[in-house]
Amino acid sequence: MAISNELSSEIAAAILANESSPQDLQRLKAVILEIHSTLQKMSEEEHLSRLRAMATAASPTDRGSH
DSSP: OHHHHHHHHHHHHHHHTSOOOHHHHHHHHHHHHHHHHHHHHHHHHHHHHHHHHHHHHHSOOOTTOO
8 A cells, every 4th residue: 555655645746736726626636536546446456466376375285186
């Protein structure tokens, strides 16, 4: 989740560095929140994928036992 927070912060800073109207800032806020949510979800999915891979690698297999 640290990567999603870091990237979201950098994206937010870059977008908000431009002077904009309050309406534009509201739209940009929605975009930033969507980006953050997406990155957070991707980070969580990657973490679960790595846990599954580690569990699969650690589990004994029955190959060759017959």
